[in-house]
Amino acid sequence: MEESLDSYIDKGLVKTYLFTAVIWLCIATTVGFLLSIKFWWPAFLNNIPYLAFPRLQMVHVNGVAFAWLFTAFFGVSYYYVPRLTRQKLFWVKGAWLLYFLWNFIVMAAVIELLLGDNKGLPYAEIPIWINYIVVAAVVIYAINMFGTIFTRQENQLYVSLWYLMAAVVWSALNYIIGNWIPYYWATGTEGAMLNGFYFHNVVGMMVTPLGLAIAYYVLPVAADKPIYSHKLSIIGFFTLAFIYPFTGAHHYIYSPIPRWVQTIAIVCSVLLIIPVWVVMTNFFGTMKGKWTKLTESMPVKFIILGSVFYLLTCFQGPLQSLRSMQRVIHFTDWVVGHAHMALYGAFSLFIFAAIYLVWPVVSGKELDKILGSWHFWLGFVGFSIMAMVLWAAGLIQGVLWIAQVPFLNTVWDIQPYWVIRTFAGAMMVSSFFVLLYNMWKTNKESAQSAQAD
Amino acid sequence: MKRSGNVILIAGFGFFLLAFVIIGIIPWLQPKQQTHTIINLKGKPEPVHELTGLAAKGRLVYIHEGCWVCHTQFVRPVSGEKQYYGPVAEAGTYNYQLPMLMGKRRIGPDLSDEGGKHTNDWQYAHLYDPTSVSPGTIMQPFPWLFHGSAAKPTKRAVELVAYLQTLGTDVAEGTGYKSYWQYRAAQVSAVSAVVKNSPQVVKEGMKIFNANCQACHGIKGGGNGPAAASLKPKPWDFTSGKWIKKYGSTDKDIYTRIAQGVPHTAMPEWATTLKPNQIWEVLYYIKTFSQKKVA
Numbered sequence: 001m002e003e004s005l006d007s008y009i010d011k012g013l014v015k016t017y018l019f020t021a022v023i024w025l026c027i028a029t030t031v032g033f034l035l036s037i038k039f040w041w042p043a044f045l046n047n048i049p050y051l052a053f054p055r056l057q058m059v060h061v062n063g064v065a066f067a068w069l070f071t072a073f074f075g076v077s078y079y080y081v082p083r084l085t086r087q088k089l090f091w092v093k094g095a096w097l098l099y100f101l102w103n104f105i106v107m108a109a110v111i112e113l114l115l116g117d118n119k120g121l122p123y124a125e126i127p128i129w130i131n132y133i134v135v136a137a138v139v140i141y142a143i144n145m146f147g148t149i150f151t152r153q154e155n156q157l158y159v160s161l162w163y164l165m166a167a168v169v170w171s172a173l174n175y176i177i178g179n180w181i182p183y184y185w186a187t188g189t190e191g192a193m194l195n196g197f198y199f200h201n202v203v204g205m206m207v208t209p210l211g212l213a214i215a216y217y218v219l220p221v222a223a224d225k226p227i228y229s230h231k232l233s234i235i236g237f238f239t240l241a242f243i244y245p246f247t248g249a250h251h252y253i254y255s256p257i258p259r260w261v262q263t264i265a266i267v268c269s270v271l272l273i274i275p276v277w278v279v280m281t282n283f284f285g286t287m288k289g290k291w292t293k294l295t296e297s298m299p300v301k302f303i304i305l306g307s308v309f310y311l312l313t314c315f316q317g318p319l320q321s322l323r324s325m326q327r328v329i330h331f332t333d334w335v336v337g338h339a340h341m342a343l344y345g346a347f348s349l350f351i352f353a354a355i356y357l358v359w360p361v362v363s364g365k366e367l368d369k370i371l372g373s374w375h376f377w378l379g380f381v382g383f384s385i386m387a388m389v390l391w392a393a394g395l396i397q398g399v400l401w402i403a404q405v406p407f408l409n410t411v412w413d414i415q416p417y418w419v420i421r422t423f424a425g426a427m428m429v430s431s432f433f434v435l436l437y438n439m440w441k442t443n444k445e446s447a448q449s450a451q452a453d
Numbered sequence: 454m455k456r457s458g459n460v461i462l463i464a465g466f467g468f469f470l471l472a473f474v475i476i477g478i479i480p481w482l483q484p485k486q487q488t489h490t491i492i493n494l495k496g497k498p499e500p501v502h503e504l505t506g507l508a509a510k511g512r513l514v515y516i517h518e519g520c521w522v523c524h525t526q527f528v529r530p531v532s533g534e535k536q537y538y539g540p541v542a543e544a545g546t547y548n549y550q551l552p553m554l555m556g557k558r559r560i561g562p563d564l565s566d567e568g569g570k571h572t573n574d575w576q577y578a579h580l581y582d583p584t585s586v587s588p589g590t591i592m593q594p595f596p597w598l599f600h601g602s603a604a605k606p607t608k609r610a611v612e613l614v615a616y617l618q619t620l621g622t623d624v625a626e627g628t629g630y631k632s633y634w635q636y637r638a639a640q641v642s643a644v645s646a647v648v649k650n651s652p653q654v655v656k657e658g659m660k661i662f663n664a665n666c667q668a669c670h671g672i673k674g675g676g677n678g679p680a681a682a683s684l685k686p687k688p689w690d691f692t693s694g695k696w697i698k699k700y701g702s703t704d705k706d707i708y709t710r711i712a713q714g715v716p717h718t719a720m721p722e723w724a725t726t727l728k729p730n731q732i733w734e735v736l737y738y739i740k741t742f743s744q745k746k747v748a
């Protein structure tokens with residue numbers, strides 16, 4: 001049965017997408033690493049306009065979000081969608097077209113941001129002409145996914161596919177709302193409201209469902225056991241769909257946007273605990289009786305660690321949205337620590353799990369276990385240090401601001417933490433290069449042994 | 454089974470658009486969200502001006518150079534921000550802005566009320582090389598907005614500074630002052646000797662001095678604190694008992710110096726950080742440095 005399911009997959013396509021995604025990951029986080037140096041050594045690369053602090057910041061953030069996460073989400077979906085629908089991809093040429101289009105978008109965005117062209121909206125920095133192409137790309141992807149799912153041969157519609165379908169719809173709506181309205185029409189506080197709506201939904205309605213789709217697919221396969229409860233999957237999905245879109249305004253608490261909008265955002269942020277715990281109960285339930293896999297299987301290792309971080313992120317999130325917490329941590333490094341826990345700690349780890357599961361199938365050879373351990377531990381330890389120092393730095397600076405300490409003094413006080421962040425970041429970046437090398441090596445060896453046969 | 458797919462699509466669209474309408478569209482229709490009026494420093498309603506000319510162009514430079522990545526323009530009513538930065542953000546301030554630049558991260562201080570806080574020359578020097586006026590700063594320098602020196606700004610630098618000088622000036626409209634800072638300086642210097650000299654006051658002043666001033670002025674007031682080495686001019690030496698001539702040497706003159714800072718030097722404006730009584734306390738304390746020498 002395994003063999004026959006594999007035959008639905010276009011291996012070259014998945015391989016190209018994933019390898020490209022990891023290359024982008026290495027580039028985007030190397031930029032993050034250079035950026036982190038500027039925090040404690042401001043003279044570093046500071047007289048070249050194209051490498052100015054804000055420009056590198058935008059390249060890093062957009063790079064990890066759109067070039068790494070989304071390329072990888074596309075790539076992994078070309079693997080699990082055909083398998084779950086027992087159907088070849090509806091439009092393979094479209095998937096290749098998307099590949100070139102998406103990489104063109106990423107490169108154009110990087111060049112534009114380095115030239116200083118940006119819209120001035122957090123997370124929607126990419127210039128408007130590129131946004132049009134992104135929408136075209138999402139449409140191509142949607143045709144491909146809906147085409148495959150609606151002509152499927154498998155009767156059951158597994159929960160991963162729900163998340164995927166919903167995410168495609170949400171992405172399209174959210175992207176259009178967030179990039180056009182606050183840029184052309186919504187002025188002032190209204191713009192802030194829609195910007196908050198958009199940039200929380202990038203994480204909540206685009207990255208989260210696509211990441212959970214992967215986790216829901218990888219975990220049962222890797223643990224070799226069906227998902228714990230179908231009912232919990234349904235509850236998790238609908239509570240997420242209903243609660244998440246209301247939380248956006250929690251990025252502008254204490255701003256002049258109406259207080260009731262802020263209150264809705266806070267209440268819903270706290271309610272978000274429900275979908276998260278439901279999903280996690282489901283994951284940990286699935287692991288029941290299979291915990292030995294944690295030491296044997298790389299995908300399980302990554303999924304479980306990712307789940308733990310997901311749980312922590314979504315425990316921290318509601319806490320952060322409370323007004324009393326906002327007073328201290330808003331505008332500080334704390335939030336940056338939170339962003340890394342969500343996007344690296346949870347969703348990047350889910351993708352890594354998928355890579356360890358998928359790469360052997362598409363390249364024909366298992367990934368090296370020792371290099372895999374290096375990837376896992378360097379990333380885990382590096383990230384843990386980075387998160388701790390960012391939270392500490394955020395709290396310290398927040399408290400010092402309240403104490404009315406002159407601004408620069410508060411900067412000097414947290415600079416030692418920024419130095420540690422750079423070293424922790426270097427560990428993370430090197431873990432990504434280990435993964436890249438591992439993928440490249442496995443693929444090469446597999447090709448060589450195929451030739452030898 | 455095709456049905457479940459449709460349910461998901463409908464639920465997906467439905468909930469999302471519902472949220473968009475409730476927290477996106479309905480607030481938009483509230484008149485308060487479209488107002489172009491704010492409450493000025495004297496508590497009176499005052500219309501906000503739409504940016505024009507140089508300042509409007511400067512706003513584009515501000516976006517292009519990514520100043521918004523490090524600076525917010527959003528003062529909250531909590532966490533002592535009003536005291537540190539200035540008046541709390543009001544809806545009217547923003548409603549001509551497209552896109553809005555409230556920002557999300559303070560790697561540098563809030564700039565809502567930057568207008569009138571520093572001179573144009575200070576702003577040029579700061580943009581050209583921030584460390585020249587703020588030693589130890591991590592702000593990105595922008596030499597590419599200049600023709601080789603802070604004295605020769607390009608058109609874009611001129612526009613940018615024109616924009617910075619408009620920030621937060623609307624609240625001063627109708628009060629007789631040009632900016633929040635002018636209003637504040639006037640408030641501060643209007644304070645006469647509210648605090649009388651006494652040993653207790655001097656003791657308080659010592660605490661304030663050791664926390665805020667000794668890094669530059671030295672623990673014994675000799676102008677040779679750890680941060681002094683890189684400064685030009687050097688922090689003032691209080692042990693001589695002399696004061697900078699052009700600023701006068703009465704208590705009130707010295708008070709104004711501390712409150713407003715010394716232009717074109719590292720000496721900060723302490724009125725933004727210290728309360729008037731604290732300034733008096735530290736003033737009486739720094740005067741003791743020269744007395745000790747005499748005694």
Ligand code: HEM
Binds near residue numbers: 033035036060426
């Ligand atoms: C997959 C890995 C990573 C992801 C998904 C990621 C994601 C992000 C995101 C979303 C932000 C914006 C945070 C905000 O605006 O609140 C950010 C900022 C940043 N990241 Fe990363 N990042 C990753 C790895 C790294 C690494 C390895 C470093 C190296 C030290 C790094 C350094 C930074 C820095 C310096 C900032 C700017 C923080 C600030 O604005 O204060 N990141 N990153």
